[in-house]
Amino acid sequence: MSEKELRRSLAVLPMGTVMKLTSLTARQIRYYDDSGLVHSERTKSNRRLYSLDDIDRILEIKDYLDEGMNIEQIKRVYEKQQLRRSQKQAAKQQSFSDRKVRQYLRKDILKAGGLYPNNDSQF
DNA sequence: ATTCTGACA
């Protein structure tokens, strides 16, 4: 993860700051939070802490709500996004292992050596 | 002073 991404995902903002940044009430913010739409962290004294990414998500939730969606529907939107990311991730690892297979395959062919005068254009 | 949880005249 890049330093920039790390900073944006760092949970350091208390409720009061989030309220000002989003123009929402503590009640609404806690509601989104408790619904599992936002993943805030907690201090040792049980205070919620949000990251800049959380702020973006809260603002996004606010827009969806204004467009008429309910919490459950919004939850599904994020579930599907998560599913797509998982599949994309799986595809990435798949191509990686494929590459590794080809790599080992080539090694074997080179080992079989002498049989192939030109062993550089097979893969 | 700030935030949290639970509850609802």
Added chain:
DNA sequence: TGTCAGAA
């Protein structure tokens, strides 16, 4: 979603 109480 607002708001109030009692606690941390």
